[in-house]
Amino acid sequence: GDSVTQMEGPVTLSEEAFLTINCTYTATGYPSLFWYVQYPGEGLQLLLKATKADDKGSNKGFEATYRKETTSFHLEKGSVQVSDSAVYFCALIGSGYSTLTFGKGTMLLVSP
Amino acid sequence: NAGVTQTPKFQVLKTGQSMTLQCAQDMNHNSMYWYRQDPGMGLRLIYYSASEGTTDKGEVPNGYNVSRLNKREFSLRLESAAPSQTSVYFCASSPVGRRNTGELFFGEGSRLTVL
Numbered sequence: 001g002d003s004v005t006q007m008e009g010p011v012t013l014s015e016e017a018f019l020t021i022n023c024t025y026t027a028t029g030y031p032s033l034f035w036y037v038q039y040p041g042e043g044l045q046l047l048l049k050a051t052k053a054d055d056k057g058s059n060k061g062f063e064a065t066y067r068k069e070t071t072s073f074h075l076e077k078g079s080v081q082v083s084d085s086a087v088y089f090c091a092l093i094g095s096g097y098s099t100l101t102f103g104k105g106t107m108l109l110v111s112p
Numbered sequence: 113n114a115g116v117t118q119t120p121k122f123q124v125l126k127t128g129q130s131m132t133l134q135c136a137q138d139m140n141h142n143s144m145y146w147y148r149q150d151p152g153m154g155l156r157l158i159y160y161s162a163s164e165g166t167t168d169k170g171e172v173p174n175g176y177n178v179s180r181l182n183k184r185e186f187s188l189r190l191e192s193a194a195p196s197q198t199s200v201y202f203c204a205s206s207p208v209g210r211r212n213t214g215e216l217f218f219g220e221g222s223r224l225t226v227l
Contacts, residue, residue: 099145104152
């Protein structure tokens with residue numbers, strides 16, 4: 001079945017550092033890929049998505065590129081802020097009607 | 113805008129007690145979902161309802177039942193709570209058309225502790 005593997009956290013960075021959170025997936029066909037973010041005490045919210053190979057999703061300074069050849073969808077940001085501290089979830093959905101498959105989440109802690 | 117509203121936000125139960133988590137969405141979405149979130153496990157799907165009148169099991173349905181009361185409301189019931197059901201529960205909804213786009217809107221969560 002479908003699966004998503006994320007790097008384990010926590011990832012600890014200083015403000016203005018460069019961020020990469022790795023995500024790889026296993027799926028049949030051509031899934032759509034997502035990053036969701038969960039701020040402390042809140043539910044998840046969609047951060048960005050990509051629906052086909054080589055698509056780049058972007059939002060709030062975050063980017064991720066759908067790489068079919070490496071089955072990856074790594075999240076990047078050039079300069080993190082304290083307010084980016086949260087848990088980030090990579091997810092995919094397969095073709096037809098199916099449900100989201102989430103990775104286990106990666107906690108990001110940004111210090112001033 | 114209310115979005116997805118879950119009640120209660122916190123609940124403590126004793127083993128064997130029953131309870132229902134309520135969820136309502138005001139976005140006219142077709143699909144609704146219940147997830148549980150546990151440390152180191154990410155989010156796991158318990159049950160979902162692709163449209164009003166239908167419900168399906170997810171990855172971890174044992175010990176739970178659901179009711180899609182109408183298009184707005186989707187409840188999750190624990191008939192006989194167990195300590196293994198201690199978790200944070202999230203309800204979500206999605207404006208699914210012919211295909212699930214994967215864009216879910218989540219509630220703020222319900223923290224359940226079973227003693």
